[in-house]
Structures are given as C-alpha cells and as structure tokens.
Amino acid sequence: MKINSTNIAKPTTIIWNGKKIKTGIYKTPTNIPIYLGKETVKNDEVSDRKVHGGIYKACYLFSENHYDYWKNLYPNLDWNYGMFGENLTVKNLDETKLFIGDVFEIGDALVQVTQPREPCFKFGVKFGSQRVIQQFINYGFPGTYVRVLREGLVQTGNKLKCIEHDKSSISICDFFQLLYSKNKNPQHINAVLNHKALPQKKRALLLGFAKNHKQHE
Numbered sequence: 001m002k003i004n005s006t007n008i009a010k011p012t013t014i015i016w017n018g019k020k021i022k023t024g025i026y027k028t029p030t031n032i033p034i035y036l037g038k039e040t041v042k043n044d045e046v047s048d049r050k051v052h053g054g055i056y057k058a059c060y061l062f063s064e065n066h067y068d069y070w071k072n073l074y075p076n077l078d079w080n081y082g083m084f085g086e087n088l089t090v091k092n093l094d095e096t097k098l099f100i101g102d103v104f105e106i107g108d109a110l111v112q113v114t115q116p117r118e119p120c121f122k123f124g125v126k127f128g129s130q131r132v133i134q135q136f137i138n139y140g141f142p143g144t145y146v147r148v149l150r151e152g153l154v155q156t157g158n159k160l161k162c163i164e165h166d167k168s169s170i171s172i173c174d175f176f177q178l179l180y181s182k183n184k185n186p187q188h189i190n191a192v193l194n195h196k197a198l199p200q201k202k203r204a205l206l207l208g209f210a211k212n213h214k215q216h217e
Helices: 064-073 120-125 129-140 173-182 186-192 200-215
Strands: 003-010 012-016 019-022 027-029 032-038 059-063 086-092 103-106 108-116 144-152 151-154 160-162
Touching: 012 120, 019 120, 059 064, 064 086, 064 129, 103 173, 108 151, 108 173, 173 186, 173 200, 186 200
Parallel strands: 059 086
Antiparallel strands: 003 027, 003 086, 012 019, 032 151, 059 144, 103 108, 103 160, 108 144
C-alpha cells in the first residue's frame, strides 16, 4: 500500500433543504506533505465536529483502486483524488484485509484503523445525487478512518507499513456490513464489542445489536 495523493479542503458552502451548510468534503490534492494531528489533519477543513474529526476520525483513507468503478457510474463529474473526501488516497488499500485495531506506520506518523466511513447527504450533494449513498453502502468498500497514535508528516509515495495486525478483530468491510445489514453476524459483534479502537458510541451501538440478537434467539 502506498500513498498516491494527500488531500485537504478549504471550507465550501452547499445548499441543503434551503439552508447554507459548510463542509470539508471538497478535498483536492496537495503538492506538499500533510501533518496528521491527534484530532485532525493540519490545515484541513472539518466543519461538523459531531461526525468528522476527533480522536477516532483524525484522518480518512480511501483506496485508489475503487476510483474506476465510481468513474464508470458518474463519468460526468470532475474527477480528481480527494473525490470521496479522503485525506489520503492509497493504492492497493484493501478493506477486506484492514482489521479494526491494526496499526500502521506512514511517513513520520503512526496510525490505528478505527472504523469505516458512513456516507451522508453531503456526499450525495457532491455527487449530484442522493442515490450514491445507497450505492456506496451496497458496494461495500468504504475506506477507513484512523486514530493517530503518533503525529507526523506524511507525503505522496509513503508506504503503509503494518506494525500490528489484530487477528482477533474483524475487517473494515465486515464492520461496514455489520452497520447496515439486517441480519447482524453475532460473531462479528462479539469480536469488536469492547474494542478500544472504537469510540464509545460505536461500542454502545454494538451492544444494542448484541441485545437485539439475544432477544430473537
């Protein structure tokens, strides 16, 4: 895995249901290294701190390998890296092999895989159709957020070196499916129910899944 693009955003105003809303989803490539901080990427726009940024969503990674799929669906968009709101566009990033809790060294930084990206209406606005949200869920390759364990600069060309692989956990793809599927996999729930790489809200959500499953046994 290798970084093919580092991306940040300036604040952009969109109109949603007649209201002006500021967003940082319109990221564009930089030609300089970017600094991964504990709660955000330096100089990057994070407009809604309730759902973006913070310790467990400090930086967002998306795979370059999925770009062709989406370009075929939306050929008329102005395509460039950062299109999915990712800070790091990574070649050969595979969400089926990225496990929650995995630790990677990237450039000067040390990061931990935390959770998949969950699409919202801003993603739909950027793509010109709210249908893209369900398409994104159905496709099942959401990219991943990371927690920054050691701050530092990263740049295009940096490779992702796996320092620790959490075999007892589940993949980002499996967790993404767990969030959206009707039939929750109880083994997947139990594997990450109390995982420290997940924020408390996600663990509470998983606990709800587990209780619901027991009620229907």
